Amino acid sequence: MDHIELSLTQSLDHCIKCNICTSACPVAAVTDAFPGPKYVGPQAQRFRHEGQPVPDASVDYCSGCRVCNQVCPTGVKIAELNARARAQIVAERGLPLRNWLVARAGLVGRMSCGPHAPLLNFGLRLSPARWAVEKVIGIHRKAPLPASSTYTFRAWFRKHRAPATARRQVAFFHGCATNFYEPHVGKAAIAVLEHNGFEVLLPKQQCCGLPLISNGDFKAATSAHEANVQALVSYARQGIPIVGTSTSCTLTLKEEAPEILALHSEDVQAVAAGTYDIFEFLRSLAERGELKTDFRPIERHLPYHQPCQYRAHRLGSPAMDVLSLIPGLVLEESHAECCGIAGTYGLKKEKYQIGMDVGAKLFDMVKRSGSDLALCDSETCRWQITHATGVTSKHPIEILAEAYGLEL
Structure with missing residues (x-):
């Protein structure tokens, strides 16, 4: 053992x-x-x-x-x-079909993303379609399903022209959500990193494996993590930071997959040690006096929810620490335990209402704030917040890019 x-x-x-x-x-x-x-x-x-x-x-x-x-x-x-x-x-x-499907975020994303995405998104907004999905598959008819993008982040990145002023390098782990549903989050991250003098490299990557772990498919999760380690370890060995915008993905690379799946080779440990959530990374730059602070004022008071998976990093509140440098911006932390979605948990027919009840404190706080915008580092939490409150939710990196005056 x-x-x-x-x-x-x-x-x-x-x-x-x-x-x-x-x-x-x-x-x-x-x-x-x-x-x-x-x-x-x-x-x-x-x-x-x-x-x-x-x-x-x-x-x-x-x-x-x-x-x-x-x-x-x-x-x-x-x-x-x-x-x-x-x-x-x-x-x-055995693994039920519903759980097998929601655990494969990469597969579902690839099938959903592309020119047909608007038609698919429209269909999934129709009540009869959602009723059929609930009856046949077991995904609750009201569960917050993300809108698919017409293009992938990786496709955008291939055409992206990086500035020639880079002094250092980082490897970007975008995750499934950024690649297939929210390319704008990745674009904001690239813009911020490049603004701070980094050349951004884009390694090959698979789903981080957390949905597979959460649904008990350890065999597939192990394969996914080992493939990611193989793709990322060369960067870690060279001292190139591996930076991600999905705090659940970065936690999986750092800790969840190695611990839960009992993977502890030297390569696994090297990748774990070399992985950073993006605001963890940016805060470290700020602490060394290396973060650019040429921010435009943003006179706003915004609710902010730190996801469970971010608190599990045991880093304090990196996003709040960095955003506090923006003149005029005031963040109100939710202090809520959980939004209730827990990745794929709140999508399931028998757990949807549990998830909504768990997140009630957070939803009330966002509504009471009176803001038309909420900030959260986790994609599924953002979708849950918007679903429950009607308030638009963004990744904090988008606000940082706005403060820098960067065009996306």
Whole structure:
């Protein structure tokens, strides 16, 4: 048994049954379907052994938000234990078609993106179509499905002309959402990085694998992560930072895939150590006095939600720290535990309302702000916020590009 596997298994013995995780769990607070992290995590884990049935299938109602990990006073890796238990359920019972489909963000994105995207987007706004999708596949008729783009970010990048003034290099990990649904987020990131003197390199890449992990398909997740490591490790070895705009993707490269999938080769560790969320990276530049601060004032008061996956990086609030440098911009942090979508969790018919109930505190805060714009670092959280409130939601990098006066 390797050291990561051992640490996950041994961490349950540090559980002191204090129930802090259960009291903090946003899912257990809104539904009886999930008895709480302690019960389905370290408590149930003691009865999970290879070759034996999973004792409590309610673990599938864990959203993976990692709030339990953050509040546990003894460091039990509850979310990781729950992810392993869900994978055991999949191994025993198979992966339902709905879960197989939503776990493959890259495949769905490739099928959706292109000249046919407007027609597809229009069709998915029709109530009869959404009713049929719910009945046949099991994706809730009201779940926030993203609008597909008519072009991919990678296609745009191939035609992009970089300035000749670059002094340093970064490798950009765009993720599925930026490539197929939100190319404008990637364009904003490229503009900001180039403005700060970086040549942006675009490695080959697959889906980070988090949707596969979340749905218990560890075999496919392992293949995806190993392929990404193979594509990224040369950059890490050269000391070229790997920077991403999707905070869930960067967390997966850094920690989730290595820990949960028990992948700990030297190449995996090198990629993990060399990966940065974009605002983590920009804040480090600012701390060294290397970030350009030629900002135009933005006289706005905007609500900001830091996603669960960003808090799991344990970095503080990099986006707020960097955006605080923009004259006139005031951010109001949500302090909400979770938006409820949890990647693919809130799309599912049986979990949609749970997700909406989990995010109610956040949605109320955004509505009370009176703003027509909210900021959030996670794509699925942005889609959830807009779905629940009607308020447009943007990635903070877009505001930073605006402050720089950059044309996208």
